[in-house]
Amino acid sequence: MAENIKVPTMAEYMAEGKQPEVLFWVGCSGSFDDRAKKITKAFVRLLNRANVDFAVLGTEESCTGDPAKRAGNEFLYQMQAAGNIEVLNGYEIKKIVTTCPHCFNIIKNEYPGLGGNYEVMHHTTFLKSLLEEGRLTVEGGKFKGKRITFHDPCYLGRGNGIYEAPRDLLRKLEVELVEMKRCKKDAMCCGAGGAQMFKEPEPGKEDVNVARTEQAIEVKPEVIAAGCPFCNTMMTDGVKSKNREDNIAVMDIAEMIATAEDL
Amino acid sequence: MQILAQIAFILAVAIGLGIFIRNIRRMIRNIKLGREADRTDNPGKRWGKMAKIALGQYKMVRRPVSGIIHVIVYLGFIIINIEVLEIIIDGIFGTHRIFAFAGSFYSFLIGAFEILALLVLVGVIIFWIRRNILTIQRFRARELTEWPKNDANYILYFEMVLMSLFLIMNAADYQLQLNLAPHYAMASGEIAGAFPVSSFLLPLLDGFTNSTLIIIERTAWWLHILGILFFLNYLYYSKHLHILLAFPNVYYSKIKPKAEFDNIEAVTKEVQLMMDPDADPFAAPAEPEGEAEGESEKFGASDVFDLNRVQLLNAYTCTECGRCTDQCPANNTGKLLSPRKIMMDTRDRLEEVGENINKNGKFEDDGKQLLDDYILREEIWACTTCQMCIEACPVGIDPLSIIVEMRRYLMMEQSAGPADLNNAMGNIENNGAPWPYNQMDRLNWANEN
Numbered sequence: 101m102a103e104n105i106k107v108p109t110m111a112e113y114m115a116e117g118k119q120p121e122v123l124f125w126v127g128c129s130g131s132f133d134d135r136a137k138k139i140t141k142a143f144v145r146l147l148n149r150a151n152v153d154f155a156v157l158g159t160e161e162s163c164t165g166d167p168a169k170r171a172g173n174e175f176l177y178q179m180q181a182a183g184n185i186e187v188l189n190g191y192e193i194k195k196i197v198t199t200c201p202h203c204f205n206i207i208k209n210e211y212p213g214l215g216g217n218y219e220v221m222h223h224t225t226f227l228k229s230l231l232e233e234g235r236l237t238v239e240g241g242k243f244k245g246k247r248i249t250f251h252d253p254c255y256l257g258r259g260n261g262i263y264e265a266p267r268d269l270l271r272k273l274e275v276e277l278v279e280m281k282r283c284k285k286d287a288m289c290c291g292a293g294g295a296q297m298f299k300e301p302e303p304g305k306e307d308v309n310v311a312r313t314e315q316a317i318e319v320k321p322e323v324i325a326a327g328c329p330f331c332n333t334m335m336t337d338g339v340k341s342k343n344r345e346d347n348i349a350v351m352d353i354a355e356m357i358a359t360a361e362d363l
Numbered sequence: 364m365q366i367l368a369q370i371a372f373i374l375a376v377a378i379g380l381g382i383f384i385r386n387i388r389r390m391i392r393n394i395k396l397g398r399e400a401d402r403t404d405n406p407g408k409r410w411g412k413m414a415k416i417a418l419g420q421y422k423m424v425r426r427p428v429s430g431i432i433h434v435i436v437y438l439g440f441i442i443i444n445i446e447v448l449e450i451i452i453d454g455i456f457g458t459h460r461i462f463a464f465a466g467s468f469y470s471f472l473i474g475a476f477e478i479l480a481l482l483v484l485v486g487v488i489i490f491w492i493r494r495n496i497l498t499i500q501r502f503r504a505r506e507l508t509e510w511p512k513n514d515a516n517y518i519l520y521f522e523m524v525l526m527s528l529f530l531i532m533n534a535a536d537y538q539l540q541l542n543l544a545p546h547y548a549m550a551s552g553e554i555a556g557a558f559p560v561s562s563f564l565l566p567l568l569d570g571f572t573n574s575t576l577i578i579i580e581r582t583a584w585w586l587h588i589l590g591i592l593f594f595l596n597y598l599y600y601s602k603h604l605h606i607l608l609a610f611p612n613v614y615y616s617k618i619k620p621k622a623e624f625d626n627i628e629a630v631t632k633e634v635q636l637m638m639d640p641d642a643d644p645f646a647a648p649a650e651p652e653g654e655a656e657g658e659s660e661k662f663g664a665s666d667v668f669d670l671n672r673v674q675l676l677n678a679y680t681c682t683e684c685g686r687c688t689d690q691c692p693a694n695n696t697g698k699l700l701s702p703r704k705i706m707m708d709t710r711d712r713l714e715e716v717g718e719n720i721n722k723n724g725k726f727e728d729d730g731k732q733l734l735d736d737y738i739l740r741e742e743i744w745a746c747t748t749c750q751m752c753i754e755a756c757p758v759g760i761d762p763l764s765i766i767v768e769m770r771r772y773l774m775m776e777q778s779a780g781p782a783d784l785n786n787a788m789g790n791i792e793n794n795g796a797p798w799p800y801n802q803m804d805r806l807n808w809a810n811e812n
Contacts, residue, residue, distance in 0.1 A: 105809065107806070107809035109806070126805070126808075128795075128796040128797060128798065130808075131796070131800075131804075131805045131806070131807075131808060132796060132798055132800045132804075132805075132808075133798075137808040137811070140808055141808065141809075144809075156806065156809075158805055158806035159802055159803050159804075159805050159806060161795075161805055162795030162796075162802065163791045163795050163796050163797060165791070167787055167788075167791065167797050168788060168791055169624060170624075170748045170767075170770075171770060171774060171780060171784055171787075171788065172663060172767060172769075172770025172771040172772070172773060172774035172775065172780070173771075173774045173775065173780070173788055174626075174627045174630045174662065174771055174774075174775060175630050175633070175634070175662075175775055176788055176791060176792055178626065178627075178630050178631060178634045179634055179637075179792075180791065180795070182634050182635075182638050186638075205620070205622040205623070209619070209620055209622065209623035210623060210624065210626060213625075213626045213631075214626060214631060254622070254747070254748075254749040254750060254751075255622045258621055258622070258749070258750050258751065258754050259620055259621050259622025259623075259750055260620045260621075260622055261620065282690075285754055286690065286751075286754070286755075288690070288692050288695070288749075288751070289692040289747045289749035289751065291692060291696075291747055292747070293747040293748050293749050294746050294747045294748030294749070295784055295787065296747050297797075298783060298784055298786075298787035298797050299744070299781050299783040299784045299787070300781075300783060301698070301745070302693070302698045302699065302700075302741050302744060302745040303697075303698070303699075303741075304693070304696045304697035304698040304699075304745075305696060305697030306696040306697060307696065308692045308693070308695075308696050308747065310696075311692070311695060311696050312692070
């Protein structure tokens with residue numbers, strides 16, 4: 101698919117004396133991880149399609165400090181937060197959208213105490229609002245009638261009470277939404293949170309992502325839908341470890357919508 | 364004789380309550396060893412949460428079998444305690460069923476208590492079967508052996524005995540009333556109370572003389588009230604404290620989004636100083652506000668003193684039901700971490716510190732601490748911070764916050780994080796991402812195919 105995406109930066113907007121409608125916070129995973137970059141680009145295609153006036157920080161963006169904070173390194177987290185808040189406040193950012201629930205949570209809930217006050221949205225909530233405003237249309241398309249299960253990211257679902265926005269989007273795609281036994285408030289973690297993504301797991305009988313993938317496989321989905329780049333990696337690895345990558349895809353909801361729309 | 368019984372009764376109640384109050388005061392003293400925690404915000408929301416979760420048992424019934432039985436035992440416990448009020452008044456004044464003047468309403472109450480007592484008895488027996496015969500994973504965990512396992516069973520035996528005594532007492536009392544025994548029978552000739560359950564026990568009392576019946580009734584009455592007083596004092600040593608503490612614990616529980624962790628203010632001050640271009644690095648440190656003089660604040664927690672009071676209250680409230688551990692992804696996949704054990708360890712260490720203070724007047728260093736001597740680093744690092752434990756807890760306990768405090772201690776006071784995690788921290792510090800990519804490459808994705 102030929103890339104034809106527009107990704108303006110805040111610096112460019114500033115130079116033109118303009119302010120975007122929303123800042124897209126890409127996050128480390130979305131910027132650097134090969135799998136997550138696809139999610140980033142899919143989301144940008146949707147933003148372009150809906151004519152959303154957005155910008156990214158680009159090279160001025162830095163880790164929010166989430167892995168540092170969850171690992172207990174409050175000092176490093178607050179250093180990162182202070183730097184990011186300085187940049188965000190410098191650009192007078194009011195509204196932020198992000199494809200990563202960890203960035204979402206930390207900027208929304210933990211930055212305000214350090215002087216960073218913004219309206220922060222997860223991309224599923226943002227996409228839902230675009231649909232409601234009629235700026236974006238989604239029809240069944242490629243996923244119509246397919247069996248899909250949604251894996252709730254901890255920092256979006258249990259952590260911030262957002263369960264329905266991603267499911268509403270899936271319903272728009274007219275999929276057959278099947279729930280895992282452990283879903284919503286009771287959803288099991290993919291195993292990446294709390295900085296586990298960046299370390300080897302402690303000794304045990306199984307890896308968390310494999311256990312969670314087994315729960316997903318139980319409901320026989322064609323696609324495991326995700327809303328977090330880290331969950332996506334963990335579930336993708338889980339599916340591979342079960343040798344099911346040929347018939348079970350792991351996709352972010354933004355990717356599903358973009359694919360359904362052939363963007 | 365009667366007056367002696369009354370005096371003995373008053374003494375028993377006074378001693379029972381006295382010891383209970385002493386224990387509660389010790390518990391409060393121990394909780395106050397922790398750091399202050401400000402949870403005075405949003406009183407309306409907090410009362411509401413308490414009504415829903417503590418009083419209304421909202422989270423208990425999310426597991427319907429244990430939840431519904433628990434509601435029955437809980438209601439039985441609360442409602443049957445109305446009867447204890449009458450027992451106490453009768454005991455002090457030597458009266459018989461002082462509330463019987465309420466007539467049919469009284470009969471209704473006593474009848475309802477009997478039915479509840481039977482339901483409680485059945486419920487408690489089912490609980491015992493669940494714990495001891497069925498293989499329910501959360502009751503077979505490694506932290507639930509020895510005292511915690513026995514404690515749970517003792518409570519069940521207690522409740523079985525108390526309910527049985529209540530019913531036996533009523534049966535003997537009913538028979539005595541039927542026999543028109545003096546002191547028991549009402550002047551009006553009516554029966555005080557209704558005995559829908561204990562009347563089935565009457566055949567067992569067949570042929571007993573009134574004096575034997577009185578001995579049975581008095582014995583059951585005394586054992587019942589003494590049992591309750593004993594149980595009251597057993598609470599402090601048991602996981603059963605939740606019957607009192609669930610209420611304040613839910614009130615003070617976390618009402619912010621579960622994924623929101625607090626920011627450490629002392630760190631904020633240091634970071635501000637570092638970021639301030641005008642700050643003089645050689646200047647004498649500013650007067651600490653509200654901190655102990657000359658002592659810089661310790662980051663995180665290695666012992667119970669470093670935890671806050673809500674966390675310590677959490678530890679006393681934990682009923683060791685294991686719903687947290689049962690849904691913990693780390694525990695589910697065989698890691699050492701069990702959120703329930705985090706709470707049990709915290710309480711055990713706090714009690715050890717409390718005993719130390721009881722003995723020495725003040726805390727004498729015992730060379731031990733919560734971290735390493737109770738909670739292992741392997742447990743702390745296995746947590747995914749998914750907040751399932753907070754969600755699962757029926758009484759609003761937050762084991763995750765204790766785990767995070769211990770990570771903070773390990774990271775910031777000891778620089779003792781796992782090596783691969785330290786690499787990620789180094790990357791964040793140096794190039795603004797947990798992986799070793801250059802920050803200048805952050806936007807490369809926009810131009811890649």
